[in-house]
Amino acid sequence: MTPKTNRSRRTVPLIGVCVEALRSHTRRQAMEQLLAGEKWVDTGYLFTTEIGTAIEPDNLRRIRYPLRDAAGLGEMRLHDLRHFCVTLLLRLGVPRHIVQAIVGHATFTSR
Numbered sequence: 001m002t003p004k005t006n007r008s009r010r011t012v013p014l015i016g017v018c019v020e021a022l023r024s025h026t027r028r029q030a031m032e033q034l035l036a037g038e039k040w041v042d043t044g045y046l047f048t049t050e051i052g053t054a055i056e057p058d059n060l061r062r063i064r065y066p067l068r069d070a071a072g073l074g075e076m077r078l079h080d081l082r083h084f085c086v087t088l089l090l091r092l093g094v095p096r097h098i099v100q101a102i103v104g105h106a107t108f109t110s111r
Contacts, residue, residue, distance in 0.1 A: 012102055022046075 003009050014022070025046070032050050033040045041052040049055055055063075068076055076084065082103060089099045 008104055010101070010104060013098075 029048065032048075033052065036051045039051045043052055043054060045052075045054060047055060049059075064078065068074075073084075086099055086103055089102065090096070
């Protein structure tokens with residue numbers, strides 16, 4: 001997927017727990033690819049169906065809602081997670097300019 005602007009393309013630093021979760025996911029996805037065999041579609045996406053294709057929005061909602069509810073996040077929309085991340089990083093003491101770089105904001109204002 002192409003970002004909206006050239007400035008949108010950036011490297012995002014991840015904490016160890018996120019890196020390990022992504023590595024674990026990649027191992028599971030490699031197993032799914034082996035199990036799918038010739039049915040596998042190599043889209044290059046990080047999160048896919050069991051055969052490598054893009055996850056349909058309705059299916060994503062069916063997966064995400066139970067996870068969201070189990071985590072006690074209420075009616076939080078997917079985009080709200082971005083704001084939640086900013087709040088969490090700031091409360092963890094991450095400097096504002098680093099948080100700004102992570103989320104790709106040109107300016108940073110608190111509400």
